[in-house]
Amino acid sequence: MSGFYELPSEQQVDALRDLLIDALGAWDLGALESVELLAERENAVFEVRSGRGRFVARVHRAGYHTDDQLRSQVAWMRALRAQGVVETADVVDTRAGDVFTVATRPPVPEARQVSVLEWVGGEQLSSRLQAAGGDELAGWYHRIGALAAGLHEQVRTWRRPAGFSTITWDVDGLLGERAVWGRFWALEGMAADDRTVMAELRARAMAELARLPRDPDRYGLIHNDFLAENLLVDGDRLTLLDFDDCGESWFAWDLTPALVSIATREDYPSLRDALVEGYREVRPLGEDELARLPLLFALRMATYAAWLDTRSHTQFAKDLGPVIVAAAVDVARRYLAGELEV
Structure with a gap:
């Protein structure tokens, strides 16, 4: 396991936040105002505030999902929303029209999938x-x-x-x-x-x-x-x-x-x-x-x-x-x- 995972949790989160800030350039979210940690579990999940509003951004766990699996998740979520089966947060597409981007930034040792979702109140x-x-x-x-x-x-x-x-x-x-x-x-x-x-x-x-x-x-x-x-x-x-x-x-x-x-x-x-x-x-x-x-x-x-x-x-x-x-x-x-x- 990379020495990155032996760092204190706070340092890992700081590095993932920096990676996320770099990755957010793939979206048209307007001027970035703040990026705050919400949870560090399967993914590192952050609240993002920008000129376009409030969002949730996820730095996905390394190696957990293939790109096709992430796209498949979103396809099912969107089908469920469209059919009125469930209320759920929609994923925000990147400028390129994908549902995530892939970003790298040391000291994070692997490339990470990053996705952005609409903020849901409650x-x-x-x-x-x-x-x-x-x-x-x-x-x-x-x-x-x-x-x-x-x-x-x-x-x-x-x-x-x-x-x-x-x-x-x-x-x-x-x-x-x-x-x-x-x-x-x-x-x-x-x-x-x-x-x-x-x-x-x-x-x-x-x-x-x-x-x-x-x-x-x-x-x-x-x-x-x-x-x-x-x-x-x-x-x-x-x-x-x-x-x-x-x-x-x-x-x-x-x-x-x-x-x-x-x-x-x-x-x-x-x-x-x-x-x-x-x-x-x-x-x-x-x-x-x-x-x-x-x-x-x-x-x-x-x-x-x-x-x-x-x-x-x-x-x-x-x-x-x-x-x-x-x-x-x-x-x-x-x-x-x-x-x-x-």
Whole structure:
């Protein structure tokens, strides 16, 4: 790994901000006024203020997506907006008519894809989870379930553009030796008994997922990141953000991020039921799919632990990594013991 990733997080962010400022010349945004960090996670995300207004700019993680995959994400987002399936931020085209540019600037060691999106107003649902009452939250999770189902219905009939390419979240993508988010069963520093638990979860998941059908009623293109922080609430408007992890998988897998966001709440059962009811108002969700949610939930937590491990240079991973790994191991133990209720 390049010495760049051994720098303090603040220095990495400063370098990525400088790279972004260079890259913004590819857009017609007017005079640049400010560039401020919003989040450093999968991508480094900045708020940009310019003569043309307010935008969100992303310096994408090196090597995560091919150029075709980024263009495919935007094609799906725009199709969903055009068909009225979902509110989401549109990507701003460069002067050249592309949805991103590629920029380099030392000390960042790799060329980075950079994209700009329209600013969308609203409050993250994660903030509402701290203050809103149960009835209000149940209403939002009912809508999230319906929104997820609407996406899944759209992909069953959508004609994808030529060259469409995306990540695949199947057995290999989640559990293979080159799993997209890393090998959660082999994390450095994990205690031997915890490693045994995670290896057993992997073996169980490989056997179970290999048996799951991939017919178009249950498997297809999914958003894959319905975390509360990726949903903006503004009055009665609900906006879905961050299609960065979208890809091919089982539709039921798409429900697990929403469940993770509420898993520790006392009102979890009512919010889970609202999510499922909202989904079922739009499309079927079989009892067999619900029965697999404990496995999928345990696997989601395990892959989050691997995700943080492979992004250990970020401050976010340094702060939350140990907590998430411990939680993922605990969930895996409960699942393997038949004690996990989701």
